[in-house]
Amino acid sequence: MKFDPRSKLVLVFSFSSLAVFVKDIFLLLIVLLLSFLTSNYFKGDWSFLKRIKKFIILFLGIAFLQSIFAPAGESLLTISGLPILTLGGLAKGIRVILRMMIIIVSATIMRGSSSREIIQALVQWKIPYEIAFMVSLAIRFLPILRDEAKDVFTAIQLRGIEVEELSLYKRFKVYSYLFMPVLSGVIYRARELSTSIESRGFRAYPERTSYIKLRLSLKDYILMITSMLFTLIILILYFI
Numbered sequence: 278m279k280f281d282p283r284s285k286l287v288l289v290f291s292f293s294s295l296a297v298f299v300k301d302i303f304l305l306l307i308v309l310l311l312s313f314l315t316s317n318y319f320k321g322d323w324s325f326l327k328r329i330k331k332f333i334i335l336f337l338g339i340a341f342l343q344s345i346f347a348p349a350g351e352s353l354l355t356i357s358g359l360p361i362l363t364l365g366g367l368a369k370g371i372r373v374i375l376r377m378m379i380i381i382v383s384a385t386i387m388r389g390s391s392s393r394e395i396i397q398a399l400v401q402w403k404i405p406y407e408i409a410f411m412v413s414l415a416i417r418f419l420p421i422l423r424d425e426a427k428d429v430f431t432a433i434q435l436r437g438i439e440v441e442e443l444s445l446y447k448r449f450k451v452y453s454y455l456f457m458p459v460l461s462g463v464i465y466r467a468r469e470l471s472t473s474i475e476s477r478g479f480r481a482y483p484e485r486t487s488y489i490k491l492r493l494s495l496k497d498y499i500l501m502i503t504s505m506l507f508t509l510i511i512l513i514l515y516f517i
Contacts, residue, residue: 280319282390282398284497288315291508292383296376299515302368305375308511312382321385392417397489406485414470418463425462429455 292315295308387395392413399409433451 279389280500281491281493281497282387282394283402283491283493284500285319285386285390286395286398287501288504289383289386291504293380294508295511296379296383298512300372301515302371302375304511304515305372305379309375309379309382312379316382316385319386319389321382321388393489394491397487397491400487401491407480418466421466422459422463425459426455429458 292308292312296305299305299308390398396406396409396413399412400406433455438451
């Protein structure tokens, strides 16, 4: 069953809004479960779960930083009188990870829609084509940026540098060396893309036509209304 990209965008916005405004961990877990079930229905891509180890490291880092700089609750780990891990810091770390997971999982709902359809959906929402095109372009640039970083990282490993075995200071130093070639590669690709767009007469006319014309069906209206009502009810019950 194919849905209009606009109904999917409303659904993603609903989940993301709940992730931002809700602070209760149990409620965030329920929202995460619902986003997983919805993503599974829309056949979302869950390949990011292979890198769950990085999420755990990030969670621990946030928990320790929050415990040190904004201690709250009972202290679980103390060194020389300095709270290294507190219940408050642990709770904040869990909340941050749950929010990130909800936003990432909900974004996978858009997998079945092409970039052309997403642009058209934004245009039919009266968003200027230039802005819609930039949003689509930014989304498509993320995998390119990832592949660029992966190539540079592989080149460092081929030179005999085992990053995982380095100390924390040296690891940060290696990562700082990664930044410049990745940035220069992205700038080069962006320059090529800009030249290509200009040569095709981008914005040559005040209005654009499109062979794609999206139409909302009954199931799209039901999905949008249900997701908005669900989000509104949850937020009202949460803040009352």
